[in-house]
Amino acid sequence: MYGISRKVDTDFESAVARVRETLKDEGFGVLTEIDVKSTLREKLDAEFRKYIILGACNPPLAHKALSAELEVGLLLPCNVIVYENDGGGSTVAAIDARTMLSVVDRDDLSSIADEVYAKLKRAVEAV
Secondary structure: OOEEEEEEOOOHHHHHHHHHHHHHHOOOEEEEEEEHHHHHHHHHOOOOOOEEEEEEEOHHHHHHHHHHOHHHHHHOOEEEEEEEOOOOOEEEEEEOHHHHHOOOOOHHHHHHHHHHHHHHHHHHHOO
């Protein structure tokens, strides 16, 4: 698995709002937002379920990681997704920072990855 995922019995809009709250509670801000449904409709005239990608960043942890390895910026921000399930409800998922940062293969970044993972896991579980 490369992510932390949870199905919730709530509509898409409520799930997105709750994700924003739980990310904030864990020290993350949302830097980017991609509305996949809208983008695919606009660019391809294709229909797709409600689906959003949020680029989340925890500034102190990003600073630590970037100070250790400038190229780690290629892996930032951490993606968090919310999408509408076929049978109702929504799914919330976040990247597993430990898996993501494993490509860097630096032991000094593993503690940062562990901390990011723990924070994102709490945020997803709190939705």
